[in-house]
Amino acid sequence: MRFEESKIGNVFIAKILESRITADVASHFKQDLIEYVAMGNQTIVLDLSDVTFIDSSGLGAIIGSLKAMGSERELVLCGARDAVSSMFKLTRMNKMFRMFRNREEAVLAMSCR
Amino acid sequence: MSRVCLIIDSKLGDVPLAAVAVNGICVHLGLGKIQAREVELCIAEAATNTIRHAYHGLAGETVSIAVSTEIDRLHIEVCDTGSSIPAEQVERLIRGADIVEIDRASLLEGGRGLQIIHDLMDEVAYTREGNLNRLQLMKRIPIRR
Secondary structure, X not given: OOEEEEEEOOEEEEEEOOOEEOHHHHHHHHHHHHHHHHOOOOEEEEEOOOOOEEOHHHHHHHHXXXXXXXXXXXXXXXXXXXXXXXXXXXXXXXXXXXXXXXHHHHHHHHHOO | OEEEEEEEEOOHHHHHHHHHHHHHHHHHOOOOHHHHHHHHHHHHHHHHHHHHHHOXXXXXXXXXXXXXXXXXXXXXXXXXXXXXXXXXXXXXXXXXXXXXXOOHHHOOOOOOHHHHHHHHOOEEEEEEEOOEEEEEEEEEOOOOO
């Protein structure tokens, strides 16, 4: 999977540069996210603004990464388009993830912690 | 009744081709963007489920996706000749289930595909005839005037 990585203060931002997160790429996607977790990032913002379609396998990869963060660290999402946002609502994962409209809002909220 | 049948190899990488094609058919038939995307998602979930569980991830088998229409209905059949869907999973597909996830530790990474199909389609049925698994999905479509 292709990502654009950046860091603002203590917040690590990974923007997904793919339009679809589906079963065929989900395991690699999860590995990439777990690496970001293993690097010791305390707060990760996953920017979904380029993603137009996600299936349950892609969702599962993001959930696996959230679990890998443990209870002390945070993985939050930003930029979810309607199709992606609908998937989180349908599966009620919008209750488990903090979701922000854009990266600026996400970084601001997570920098204030 | 108009009908088209898509056949893909049992490779996860081929699933998006079929799912996107069905989305295009849905839009052509007059479904809105959101409904078409919901059908696309259900095709992706059904075909992925088939490849992973009926064919145990092995390529070289066939997944067929037939789309047909009546005046106000879109019918989809996803067929394979692999292992059947276990009874408890059929129950989830037909009747739905409450997945209890109250905190981060209790979150499940998988097992949502059939529930998504249940939630998004108007009717769902599953049969096993001989070695043929047939998943039948129906979505109501707006009538063109």
